[in-house]
Amino acid sequence: MKEHPDHLEVEGGGVVQVAAAYAYPGVLPDGFLHRFYDLVDEVCFSWRALDPSQAASAVERMRARLRELAADPRAPLTTVQKAQKAEELAYRVGISARLLRFHLTFTYSAEDRAELTQRWRRLRAAAKSLLISLDIPRFAQRQLYEYGYERGPLGVEAASSRLTDTLSAQAFFPLIDERVADPEGIYLGVTGDGSPLLWDPWSQSNYNVVILGETGSGKSMTTKLILRRLLAREPTLRVIGLDPEDEYVRVAQYISPRLRAVRFSTNQKLGLDPLRLATTSPHYTAADAAVFLAELYLPRGDRWEADAARLRVQAANYLAQTQGGAGGGGRGEPSVAGFVEWLRPRAGDLAEYLAGATAEPDSHIFEGDPPDLRGSVMFGLQGVDYAQVGAGPKRKSLVLSLLTLYAQRELFGNYDRGVFFVDEAWLFLDFPATMSLLATTARRARKHNKCFIFNSQRPYDLAANQAGRTILEQSAHTILLRQREAAIPLLKELYALRDEEAQTLIGSPEGSGIMRSGARLTHITILPEKDELQHFSTRGEWAR
CATH class of the missing domain: 3.40.50.300 (P-loop containing nucleotide triphosphate hydrolases)
Structure with a gap:
């Protein structure tokens, strides 16, 4: 076996590389490691339980330090979140959980360096989607490949090991509980293990x-x-x-x-006038109304975007004048029909494009009273x-x-x-x-x-x-x-x-x-x- 700083050449041809995780998000889905099984040859999750008294002392020191930092009004949000996590960890360790020091490594092989690089990129992308950060420990590939962290070189453990409690560590295990049993869930059927599927959309x-x-x-x-x-x-x-x-x-x-x-x-009047809606909804504007009219009536071509922009401006002006009482054709409540008439002396080409909105059957969409909701x-x-x-x-x-x-x-x-x-x-x-x-x-x-x-x-x-x-x-x-x-x-x-x-x-x-x-x-x-x-x-x- 020939050693290189970031990979190994193995006997019989081929290359091998070991990547290590060094940063994790606050929450990981149960059984998340199964997502890597198709990407690597081996996933290794190893851990060692810390002495309970030492664990409690270490957690308390961390909690006190973060609590002090988070008390500063200038403390960034990340520090406050870490302090909250430390409080949760202290509670779990104080109740029944054990504190673990753990490592997570991924081993993968290839025919040559180019293929190895591609496998690394796919692995890193999959880890990134879970907010897990990976690195390739240099000058430690042989020890990691042959012995793991237990007998790894000086500095590897300190660089990549992390602490967690036994309850949180459940997410790393490959055997997943397939039950979905939300407390207020509706019954929809069964899950993969035959358990009732009780699901509540408001559970998340x-x-x-x-x-x-x-x-x-x-x-x-x-x-x-x-x-x-x-x-x-x-x-x-x-x-x-x-x-x-x-x-x-x-x-x-x-x-x-x-x-x-x-x-x-077919001939029902729906009462869905977009300009009328623009005056009654706080989340909908004249520009939004113009977008819908543009998509339906303006001819597609090189000028579509420019014409759509003009229509948005004109719609805003129409609503402003109509609501202010200064408009002509749009007296009273604004409407598509009133807007088309208002447009004729100001932008005749746009008025011609929108003329179809005032004739049947299209006019049925906008005329009448809106439906009962x-x-x-x-x-x-x-x-x-x-x-x-x-x-x-x-x-x-x-x-x-x-x-x-x-x-x-x-x-x-x-x-x-x-x-x-x-x-x-x-x-x-x-x-x-x-x-x-x-x-x-x-x-x-x-x-x-x-x-x-x-x-x-x-x-x-x-x-x-x-x-x-x-x-x-x-x-x-x-x-x-x-x-x-x-x-x-x-x-x-x-x-x-x-x-x-x-x-x-x-x-x-x-x-x-x-x-x-x-x-x-x-x-x-x-x-x-x-x-x-x-x-x-x-x-x-x-x-x-």
């Missing part, structure tokens, strides 16, 4: 839920069960849902007698007829966007628990304003104690969209059902799935998949009751 600090699966995988069934059982559990819970294909409005009364179904017809309601958008105009599905995207804004104003007006739901979100990937609005909704939901449920297929297209990827990455709860093979690499990257876990999603039975809830990752099978299966199933055979 982020209440957003993403449900991904190909057609026929059980997305709709899963979502209907979640809505039905949440409404049954909480009599005061309020749900507002947007259903592009009318799949949920058909069974709204079975989901819950409190859930009203509202179907939009009292209580829980599911809106069916299939009846929104967009085949008659060149705008195509953009009109349905516009209706969904305006309903989202309208629902936010109502649902996010308090901090009571509530649910906002969007089905088949992939239909709106081609409309940046709609996707951006949904991403904003996801961010605002948590602040207002609301659960945002985002149901879709085509995860690879969602991830290619900046707003879509934001929703996928920032949701604390993810349910992955059957997937196409093309989606597997992306899901492994997004959710740190092992190859074996990800492969189970290809061809999995309807209703079977993987749930990620906070730090927990478990295999699940959704189990509807017989009458739920009869009312909710749209296709396929469910695993029983």
